[in-house]
Amino acid sequence: MGGALAMVCALLVPSGQALAADSGKAARRHDVVSWGASxxxxxxxxxxxxxxxxxxxxxxxxxxxxxxxxxxxxxxxxxxxxxxxxxxxxxxxxxxxxxxxxxxxxxxxxxxxxxxxxxxxxxxxxxxxxxxxxxxxxxxxxxxxxxxxxxxxxxxxxxxxxxxxxxxxxxxxxxxxxxxxxxVTVRTGASIGAMVALGDSITDGWQSSTDLNRRWPDYLARRLRTSTATTVEGVANEGISGNKVLADGAGQSALNRLDRDVLSHPGVRTVFLFEGINDIKSHTGVTAQDMIDGYREIIERSHDAGLCVVGATVGPFKGWPEWDPAGEAVRQEVNAFIRDSGEFDAVADFDRALRSPYDPERMLPFLDNGDHVHPNDKGMQAMADTVDLASLDCSST
CATH class of the missing domain: 2.60.120 (Jelly Rolls)
Incomplete structure (x- = not known):
């Protein structure tokens, strides 16, 4: 809040002064996650x-x-x-x-x-x-x-x-x-829901501006606050730098932490899955089919919990030292599954939002922090801006 004490709208006010219009409607309220970290x-x-x-x-x-x-x-x-x-x-x-x-x-x-x-x-x-x-x-x-x-x-x-x-x-x-x-959770109207961003260092915000809340989930949360296209308003950022879908290492894998970091939060309506770059670029022999099998398990477990799943395509990384044509081929096959399989309830095409029109295997320099994997603040905003907000209210299948 800095020194802007005139903006005291964020103050915790006594409950007797808040939500007076909601008296007698307790049954229509529920808890929703407002902040999270893996x-x-x-x-x-x-x-x-x-x-x-x-x-x-x-x-x-x-x-x-x-x-x-x-x-x-x-x-x-x-x-x-x-x-x-x-x-x-x-x-x-x-x-x-x-x-x-x-x-x-x-x-x-x-x-x-x-x-x-x-x-x-x-x-x-x-x-x-x-x-x-x-x-x-x-x-x-x-x-x-x-x-x-x-x-x-x-x-x-x-x-x-x-x-x-x-x-x-x-x-x-x-x-x-x-x-x-x-x-951190709050109680709000029962129509209000939340999404959980399950991801790696890009979701975690690496190379975004410290203390300014410019991770892509932050930009997305700001869009949601003013949107009439969806009743999803809560955003929990469950990114871990270096995280993989399939293997433990930098934190437990997405598969192994799904229950704790995603499914345990109250009020969650949508899982936003944006992982895969670390599996692909690590040269451990992971195939596109391995990745697809991992995605399918996350989709199935999330659907079993009554949640829908938005899949985000894996962004370009040419120029990163681990890039090679074999890894790029896996990324392209994985992205084709995310875009075209119909197994996700909705798709956010982060690859399309970030890639250069002159070299689609490489991030657009204007959006690149310089290491060719992690977007800068402008790139983070471009990712958030490409999300169809109405898709966050999808129904699980």
């Missing part, structure tokens, strides 16, 4: 450390809840306190916005190894497009920590419990990762 191993937990985590929401609503993850821990971790507030500037919060979160009525919670836990609903309304700040402290963290390493956003670290403070005085150290937090 969980992975994130170094070692440190006892007594606090994290002030800055995230950017998509859909607005009331009854905010957070999800804390110990998915990759080998022991239980206790969070002695957790707060939700709004960013003023850096680690400083908007005065009066920092509210304590509870867990089954208690101010602390212990999350077993391999598990996640949701906070209780926080009374009050959170506007869409908010810079939300979640502050947590663990007195006993140890062993493998869980989080998201490449946030493309600045968060803050401290030693000791300073979660209740709105001042930045005790939050001088910075981090480019999100620790332990993997989802």
């Amino acid at each position: 969980a992975d191993r994130l170094g070692e937990g440190v006892a007594g450390r606090g994290y002030r985590l800055v995230v950017h929401t998509s859909v607005g609503g009331d009854n905010l809840r957070i999800r804390l993850s110990n998915a990759f821990g080998d022991r239980a971790v206790t969070f002695g306190s957790a707060y939700a507030g709004l960013q003023k500037s850096g680690a400083e919060l908007v005065s009066g916005s920092n509210k304590r979160l509870t867990f089954d009525g208690a101010g602390s919670v212990t999350v077993p190894a391999g598990h996640t836990v949701y906070s209780d609903p926080l009374p009050g309304r959170l506007a869409a497009d908010s810079d939300l700040v979640i502050s947590v402290h663990s007195p006993d963290a140890a062993g493998p920590a869980t989080g998201h390493s490449m946030a493309m956003a600045t968060s803050y670290v401290t030693q000791g419990d300073h979660t209740a403070e709105e001042s930045a005085a005790n939050w001088a150290d910075r981090t480019g990762s999100w620790h332990y937090l993997d989802a």
Whole structure:
């Protein structure tokens, strides 16, 4: 939010002042994911450390809840306190916005190894497009920590419990990762849904501008907020840099993390699948048919969960050191399946949005950050702009 305190529409307001028109309509409301980040191993937990985590929401609503993850821990971790507030500037919060979160009525919670836990609903309304700040402290963290390493956003670290403070005085150290937090949900009208972007470093936002929310899912979320073509408004970004569809490595594969990173989120209507470049360029012998089989499994499991699936074509990567004609042939065959098979409920042609008309195997230089795989901010926007918003409301088959 920076210093623009006049724009206080994002303030958490008391629930008695919000949504008055919705009184008596509780049965017509549901929880929807407003922000998400894929969980992975994130170094070692440190006892007594606090994290002030800055995230950017998509859909607005009331009854905010957070999800804390110990998915990759080998022991239980206790969070002695957790707060939700709004960013003023850096680690400083908007005065009066920092509210304590509870867990089954208690101010602390212990999350077993391999598990996640949701906070209780926080009374009050959170506007869409908010810079939300979640502050947590663990007195006993140890062993493998869980989080998201490449946030493309600045968060803050401290030693000791300073979660209740709105001042930045005790939050001088910075981090480019999100620790332990993997989802934020709100309650909104039952007609409102969400989509989850399942992807790799391009979805994760690598080479987009840090702290400016210029990943392609961010651009897409901004389009959704003003659209009348769809009632999908929530966007969860479940990209992991280096991720593959078929093999674990940089995070669990898309197949192995689908349940946790996608299907577990509330209010999800659509899975937006944009993965495959890392499988193709890694020279591990993966064939187009291997990729197609992986896509088909994701489609089937998502359909079984009642969700529709949008498939995005794999973008050009000629000029990247691993590019070769054999990998390009696989990419072309995979993209033909995505475009023409009819097995996806809808298609977003990211390849067409990014490629050069003069050399279709290469990204258009105007959209290329320079490494010939990752788009720059303009490329991220071009991808989001090519999505047919109405297709996000498709019905699963």
